[in-house]
Amino acid sequence: MASFSGYLPYAFALIIAIPFLVLLRQFVHSYITLKNQEIKLLSVKSNSENKAHSYERMTLFLERMKPSNIIQRFDKDLAAHEFIFLTEKTINDEFEYNSSQQLYLTKGSWKNIVDSKNALIDLLHKTYDGLNGNTNLEEFKTIFLMNYMEGDDYIAATIEDLRREILIIT
Structure with a gap:
């Protein structure tokens, strides 16, 4: 019995420590669970903010690409x-700068943006070719604007599609 009585203080300390260890484990487990939920919530919030920012940047790109804004650029x-x-x-430079935004846009929206960019560049060249290169800049700009207005306003349509999508996302 003498050998058991030597272990009695350790057994008593162990009996007292076990409930504290269990409570500590539960506290750490619930703390880690809450932190994981917080991280998930922040990543979802950050992702939706990234999407909204992407839609804003591409809308700005399209606005700057409108013929009425383009003709005001550069020296007369x-x-x-x-x-x-x-x-x-x-x-093309601004498009390449914003090309990473396609990660946050739908495939359809990105395709519409690319199509709008390409159609506008095609219209620039077709207008110039139609004039056989025999015109001054002011005349070219006027005819370019008229050609754009005669066709579909694909830039405004693309911006409207982006507006509808961002409303669905947010």
């Missing part, structure tokens, strides 16, 4: 072909 002393070159370069 340029030749029409120089204006087309600089405009196309600017559009």
Whole structure:
């Protein structure tokens, strides 16, 4: 019995420590669970913010690409072909800068944006080709605007599609 009585203080300490260890384990487990839920909530919030930001950036890109805004860019002393070159370069540079936004947009929206960009660049070239290169810049801009207005307003349609989608997402 002498050997058992030597372990009695340790057994008593163990009996007292077990409930505290169980409570500590439950506390740590619930704390970790709450932190994981918080991280998930923040990632969902961050993802929806990224999506909203992407829709805003691409809407701004489309607004800047509207012919009424394009014709106001660059020096008035340029030749029409120089204006087309600089405009196309600017559009393509800005498009490449924003190309990472496709991660947050639907495939349909991204396709509409690409199609709008390409259609506008095509219209620039078709307008110039239709004039056989024999025009000054102001004349070219006027005819370019008229050609755009005669067709479908695909840029406004794409912006409207983006508006509808962002309302569904948020």
